[in-house]
Amino acid sequence: MAKLVSLAEGVADLVRDGDVVALEGFTHLIPFAAGHEIIRQGRQDLTLVRMTPDVIYDQLIGMGCARRLVFSWGGNPGVGSLHRFRDAVQNSWPVPLELEEHSHAGMANRFVAGASGLPFAVLRGYTGTDLPRHTGNIKTITCPFTGEVLTAVPALRPDVTVVHAQRADRAGNVQMWGITGVQKEAVLAAHRSLVTVEEIVDELEPVPGQVVLPSWAVTAVAEVPAGAHPSYAQGYSVRDNDFYVRWDAVSRDRDTFREWMEQHVLKAEVQA
Amino acid sequence: MAKLVSLAEGVADLVRDGDVVALEGFTHLIPFAAGHEIIRQGRQDLTLVRMTPDVIYDQLIGMGCARRLVFSWGGNPGVGSLHRFRDAVQNSWPVPLELEEHSHAGMANRFVAGASGLPFAVLRGYTGTDLPRHTGNIKTITCPFTGEVLTAVPALRPDVTVVHAQRADRAGNVQMWGITGVQKEAVLAAHRSLVTVEEIVDELEPVPGQVVLPSWAVTAVAEVPAGAHPSYAQGYSVRDNDFYVRWDAVSRDRDTFREWMEQHVLKAEVQA
Amino acid sequence: MSAEYTSDEMMTVAAARQLRDGTACFVGIGLPSTAANLARATHAPNLVLIYESGCLGAKPDRLPLSIGDGILADTADAVVSVPEVFNYWLQPGRIDVGFLGAAQLDRYGNINTTVIGGDYADPKVRLPGAGGAPEIAASCGEVVVVVRQSLRTFIDRVDFVTSVGYGRGPGDRERLGLRGGGPRVVITDLGVLEPDPKTCELTLTRLHPGVTVEQARAATGWDLAVAADLAAVDPPTEHELTVLRALEATKKVAAR
């Protein structure tokens, strides 16, 4: 059964130096507050995993938390590039960043394999692209019935997955809706999981399009209102699109970036 | 885009002698009315596919429509055995019935592979059982990353899948909820599909737990109120449990069975 | 003092007692479902019931009449697709206990629910088949079997291995790569059998009140091993019986 914890406790207990960490979310429900807490607690040497690393990964990378990124699309959604990500790849600043690069279809299926307790997934993907030349773990597999050659990718099993959801009940059952991306699979694929939620309620009223993660499939739940800002939580908030545009300017320059992080993340009041 | 048709038209257009036909449903939403129409139209030589063949398959088999059954559990749910199915297997009455037998996990994954455009699926299944000795299309596959040996089953691609759902709108978008089993996968895996619905409405109001099949993924939709009876349609009807108990007695004897079918199916008034 | 009770009631109560509170249990229909719901209504209120129809955490207030009963969906924490229940929930080993019935059971806890007698292509009796059982037996943390004991069901070697117990003996599960622990206990209308830790052979470890070793032996198609410290099962408590009978009554009402 999931434990109800504070965000600081949850990160302290579940995210460790050197871990493979997935903070998943697909534009919607990005776990920004949890990412900030990881930065405040000074985690290092992380392998960050995510289909769509965006601004929170730019921040984690720029603060030197990560040594490796496993991903399929790294950008500022609707705006452009991630400058801290670029600086790390192009100039090894502040530390070198290894890349393991896939397509969305490949990453999604790697999470599915992890969630399914299988060592690999099969898909039609990557064929003819230059990705397999640079990404070691893309292989072929032959159908034992038809002889057709398909692509195989290994399961993703993060040490810990962190996601944000709209609600949980006091027993720790988690409910999310709207665009839910690959979050269910990412939680089920992980050895441990931390879910931040907009609010903890007495009863989870069913909602169309909901995804429910039963308490016994989640390690810990923390109530963090607005924990997805500047991303959004459908039914609770709208996306702060201005923030994403402003981030482009903030993140271009190393000093501006450090100052911004100092002021808005490192010195931010931490929930007890 | 799905065509709105009558049940008789839908079956006449989409279900052909010799077809591989899946009438899917998991206790809930069993397409009984469509099965009856297939019997009335005298289809023969069908390969019937379903995870849980129950009373409607007992009827199709007893009326000689099928020459082959692909399945994982054939019984009268909550009651016991299927006597027409038994009679066909044990005594070839009224015609011999070939079996291709799987587990639920295997069948579900075969539909998933079919829906996914893959020739096969990988699972942990069947190992150590006697099923692979009698079912030819269960093979092993080796993980190209770990060397682990797993099980492979081929995709299921029915010629036509028939399911029952609660509602469709006038554009042919289909909505179902409650226990939805493997119906989405069965429809997406098939070359053609026929969906019977309790009612056709102007607008599909979202419902918690809903599965929506967009109109362009469905071939035809027929309005057939109570089309799942004696099974049920959550929100519309409850299961006629008495019927299932009575079926045990009706179906034990060949003559009683034929009389019952004559009276309740063959002579039933057909919707135009 | 306990009230009068039937051997089926004793069996169901003994089976229910096997389920620990807070665990997740993959429930087959029939006896397993009755026992699991009895456990939830008595000592294990937080038992998580999982049905192969896709209902996770079902909390029915009456006995479901089938594995796809609407009451399961209505009361579940989540209703998922059938592929999902097998792939995301059963296969990775998330379910603590698999709760199965059997048409035939052998000394190594292998289960047959496929065909009896003759050969596969021309059987004496055609049974419903595997359903979810092979993978439940393979992947759950452990398996609890509930089955009435008789020479018809307890046979030396099952006619068809639908679901693997301990195969042909020690080491077989590991060799096959099955990741769950296999049958931990078999509950019958006569008593309780558990696999011998060394031989994996099902051994009579407890008898229900009033049942003798001779009766158990007479209902077993192999030379039944009996534990040195053979114990007696506690009879059903008044509370267990009251709750069980109330549950059974809901079934009759629901069927109307």
Added chain:
Amino acid sequence: MSAEYTSDEMMTVAAARQLRDGTACFVGIGLPSTAANLARATHAPNLVLIYESGCLGAKPDRLPLSIGDGILADTADAVVSVPEVFNYWLQPGRIDVGFLGAAQLDRYGNINTTVIGGDYADPKVRLPGAGGAPEIAASCGEVVVVVRQSLRTFIDRVDFVTSVGYGRGPGDRERLGLRGGGPRVVITDLGVLEPDPKTCELTLTRLHPGVTVEQARAATGWDLAVAADLAAVDPPTEHELTVLRALEATKKVAAR
């Protein structure tokens, strides 16, 4: 008479015209999303828009600001998981048209959105990467590319093949086992290119009003083939421009 318009507006209008009513279109964000929504608001009201965030049949009444904009989920026929959109919807070839952008494009319609210059491990410019594009390019019935034409983007050989067009020429898609038809048309701010049926090489088939062949050649990093029957694109109609500008205005409002 048409009103004044920009070359980007011409490009978007020309791209929108490529989408036939009643087809299903897998939409990338940016220019493709604008063009697809313009098509839906003009000649193709029943165009089915599919976004990789899992929104099937989205009907936004303003331009989405990202691929996961809430308006897409709010107006979709169904919102499915990301694994499902790729596995059940894209991979089996259910989507008629894939609508993609590009950072670099070569003469065979291969697309690069990964790295520019240097080598992969030490690139001159690190781009966002593949996203859904490789499988969109592989599995959709056909692909429409929208991209501004310049020596920076239209190069003889892309630095990295992120998404396959016609590979290195005729027969390559078949040899690779790609089941979709590949790039049917490339729409730029200068005109329209289509693959030569024999050589698969992108060939200039139409020019936007006021653009010359010389301008197109000067913006192309290979020796650009020009169709014998080179035609002119119709300028945007008043209606197309009005609707496009109204859509763009909603984007600015939504961003506040």
